[in-house]
Amino acid sequence: MSLLSLSLNEWRRRPLRNAVTALGVAIALAALFSMLAFHEGYRDGMRGEIDRLGAHVLVVPKGCPYDAASMALHGANWPCYLKSSYFQEVLHTVGVATAAPAFMSALYPSNGLQAVYVGVDERILALRPGWKIEGVFPQRLGELLVGSDIARQQHCHLGESISLPGLAGEKGVISGILKPTHGADDTFIYCRLEDAQTWFRHPAELTHILVRLTDPNALNETVGFLRGCDAGMDMNVVPLAHLFRTIQSLVNSTRLLLGCVALIGLLVAATGVSNSVLMSVAERSREIGVMRAIGASRGDVFRLICLETLLVCFAGAMAGVLLAFVCSRGLESWLRSRLPFAPSDALIRWEWSIAGACVMGALLLGIMAALLPASRAAELSPIEAMREGSRV
Amino acid sequence: MSNLEPVIAARALTKVYRRGPEQVHALDGVSFEIARGEFVAITGASGAGKTTLLNILGCMDAPTSGTLRIGGKEVQSLGEGARTLLRRQHIGFVFQHFGLMPTLTVAENVALPALFARRKVDTRVVELLDRVKLLHRRTHRPHELSGGEMQRVAIARALINQPDLVLADEPTGNLDTATGQSIIDLFQKLNSDGLTIVTVTHNPTMAAAAKRQLVLSDGRLLKNPVGTG
Numbered sequence: 001m002s003l004l005s006l007s008l009n010e011w012r013r014r015p016l017r018n019a020v021t022a023l024g025v026a027i028a029l030a031a032l033f034s035m036l037a038f039h040e041g042y043r044d045g046m047r048g049e050i051d052r053l054g055a056h057v058l059v060v061p062k063g064c065p066y067d068a069a070s071m072a073l074h075g076a077n078w079p080c081y082l083k084s085s086y087f088q089e090v091l092h093t094v095g096v097a098t099a100a101p102a103f104m105s106a107l108y109p110s111n112g113l114q115a116v117y118v119g120v121d122e123r124i125l126a127l128r129p130g131w132k133i134e135g136v137f138p139q140r141l142g143e144l145l146v147g148s149d150i151a152r153q154q155h156c157h158l159g160e161s162i163s164l165p166g167l168a169g170e171k172g173v174i175s176g177i178l179k180p181t182h183g184a185d186d187t188f189i190y191c192r193l194e195d196a197q198t199w200f201r202h203p204a205e206l207t208h209i210l211v212r213l214t215d216p217n218a219l220n221e222t223v224g225f226l227r228g229c230d231a232g233m234d235m236n237v238v239p240l241a242h243l244f245r246t247i248q249s250l251v252n253s254t255r256l257l258l259g260c261v262a263l264i265g266l267l268v269a270a271t272g273v274s275n276s277v278l279m280s281v282a283e284r285s286r287e288i289g290v291m292r293a294i295g296a297s298r299g300d301v302f303r304l305i306c307l308e309t310l311l312v313c314f315a316g317a318m319a320g321v322l323l324a325f326v327c328s329r330g331l332e333s334w335l336r337s338r339l340p341f342a343p344s345d346a347l348i349r350w351e352w353s354i355a356g357a358c359v360m361g362a363l364l365l366g367i368m369a370a371l372l373p374a375s376r377a378a379e380l381s382p383i384e385a386m387r388e389g390s391r392v
Numbered sequence: 393m394s395n396l397e398p399v400i401a402a403r404a405l406t407k408v409y410r411r412g413p414e415q416v417h418a419l420d421g422v423s424f425e426i427a428r429g430e431f432v433a434i435t436g437a438s439g440a441g442k443t444t445l446l447n448i449l450g451c452m453d454a455p456t457s458g459t460l461r462i463g464g465k466e467v468q469s470l471g472e473g474a475r476t477l478l479r480r481q482h483i484g485f486v487f488q489h490f491g492l493m494p495t496l497t498v499a500e501n502v503a504l505p506a507l508f509a510r511r512k513v514d515t516r517v518v519e520l521l522d523r524v525k526l527l528h529r530r531t532h533r534p535h536e537l538s539g540g541e542m543q544r545v546a547i548a549r550a551l552i553n554q555p556d557l558v559l560a561d562e563p564t565g566n567l568d569t570a571t572g573q574s575i576i577d578l579f580q581k582l583n584s585d586g587l588t589i590v591t592v593t594h595n596p597t598m599a600a601a602a603k604r605q606l607v608l609s610d611g612r613l614l615k616n617p618v619g620t621g
Binding site: 001002003006009010012013286287290291292293294295296297298300381382383 | 447450452453472473476477479480484485487489491493494495496500503504505507508509549550553
């Protein structure tokens with residue numbers, strides 16, 4: 001027998017009350033865990049998505065830069081275009097190491113799946129060093145490089161001639177299949193820039209230009225040059241690092257608010273735990289008095305009540321982490337439907353370190369919640385405690 | 393503790409409570425000694441100060457004045473920690489309401505004081521349960537026992553740390569006559585084995601079974617000159 005087994009016995013005596021108290025901790029902790037997991041997931045997802053783009057700067061038509069960035073990252077139909085001639089100006093701007101022109105369009109074929117076509121030239125390869133291509137990059141008319149998800153869904157094989165989804169009467173040949181990138185590229189169909197411009201009837205127009213800088217530390221200076229070039233008035237120069245920071249700060253304020261709510265929830269749960277243990281101490285004052293009489297020191301009683309409280313908090317914390325895990329899928333799709341800009345990577349990132357930190361936090365809170373009832377119990381004089389109706 | 397030394401030596405013990413503006417003298421100059429191996433009953437009417445005296449002897453309360461030596465050690469001015477240690481090492485308690493933990497088994501209840509004393513007592517628990525004839529009930533919980541069985545468990549628990557002294561507060565108070573008699577018999581047996589027992593009782597049979605009586609009235613000791621039966 002140990003103090004721990006004594007504490008476990010106490011849990012068995014009032015299972016319903018303890019379960020309800022632990023449930024309060026579990027709900028608050030699940031909220032906090034989800035918040036932290038979302039914080040990690042969203043930040044890393046955004047960073048990964050921008051890294052996969054391989055560019056430091058995105059040049060897009062005039063309009064909302066966040067919409068444009070979202071379209072470039074996730075694939076969409078663009079409402080306006082850049083002149084192809086701007087590309088040369090961008091490419092020759094001081095500080096630009098390389099640039100890749102792109103024409104993107106999204107179609108919705110009858111099968112309901114979105115087909116995103118991206119017309120590019122070989123310069124894109126310099127921006128995507130991580131790409132692994134089975135086959136070759138499109139070089140001839142009608143050749144296609146398809147993302148791994150598309151290849152899987154459409155059962156594409158190298159050299160196969162396929163009807164282009166959403167483009168009635170047009171045919172293409174699979175020249176290459178992208179190995180999984182775990183990003184939006186997996187769902188794109190890459191083709192030659194000229195082919196995309198022809199199929200979508202926008203010759204001599206681009207949707208965006210991806211720009212890589214010679215020195216990323218000179219971002220502001222290069223962005224200034226790009227904005228100052230002749231075409232600068234007709235295009236929007238979006239530094240992706242700034243975009244990342246702005247989106248992060250927009251989401252951060254909401255996250256901070258939700259974090260505060262979760263924290264308040266946890267404090268309320270801790271008050272509930274403290275109250276429940278206080279009640280338990282009041283009900284057991286005679287038992288505590290007997291324990292003191294038969295040799296338990298104030299420290300023993302304090303430790304016993306602390307252990308009981310910690311057990312409730314620990315059970316609540318474990319249940320909370322489990323609850324967060326069970327609800328993570330639903331929460332992820334709900335967040336995706338609400339967020340204006342969501343990376344394609346998992347938004348709720350399951351990390352053992354977060355789970356561990358949450359459990360530790362709950363235990364810390366348990367210690368705080370235990371302080372009052374444990375001190376009240378330890379202060380009980382054995383004589384007073386053994387009297388019926390002793391007040392705690 | 394030395395064998396020659398009285399287990400308890402009380403000199404002019406007083407205990408004064410405040411009840412509103414009035415002072416209540418629960419104990420008023422009580423002096424006595426209890427030698428090793430004695431079986432002493434403290435008797436008297438309700439409110440005579442019996443339980444107050446027992447609480448002071450058990451180091452659960454401190455006298456207002458006077459001196460109290462337990463096993464040769466002056467205890468009246470000891471701090472809370474030292475009094476707990478003394479209780480743990482030298483005194484066993486038996487209560488009228490048994491004071492068993494309802495969530496623990498019989499064996500766990502008996503072993504509880506040893507947990508606080510950080511002692512390993514597995515074999516001693518078996519030995520004590522055998523002694524009080526409850527070994528077959530070791531895995532039962534208190535609500536499965538009769539009153540007499542619960543009190544026997546409480547007695548076994550009082551003995552687990554091998555105390556020099558057992559203090560009992562109305563040990564037969566919650567029991568019927570026959571069951572009370574079995575407890576009295578058990579106390580007599582333990583006393584005949586050398587255990588010092590001091591019990592507060594209203595039960596004349598219990599008082600008669602003791603070797604000596606201390607009779608309290610209004611906080612004063614009526615009978616029992618120091619050291620005599």
